[in-house]
Amino acid sequence: MAMLLYDQFALIALALYFLPAIIAAARRHQSWPAIAMLNFLLGWTGIFWIAALIWSLTGVRAEYGGGRYYQRPW
Secondary structure, eight states, rough: HHHHHHHHHHHHHHHHHHHHHHHHHTHHHHHHHHHHHHHHGGGGGGGHHHHHHHHHHOOOEEEEETTTEEEOOO
């Protein structure tokens, strides 16, 4: 029972750590690979985790149109 609780805690902690990368991928952010790498490599510092989170919530995202994804020019 204790091991199951530990596994659940570890899974939740891992999901929270990669939250900026998950948000960027879900929003189809144009720079999601860079956000994911920043999060993976420097997210443990805290300040870069916050920077990746802010970055994932801002910026241009790809939109769906006509059977494919494109980015508006403005």
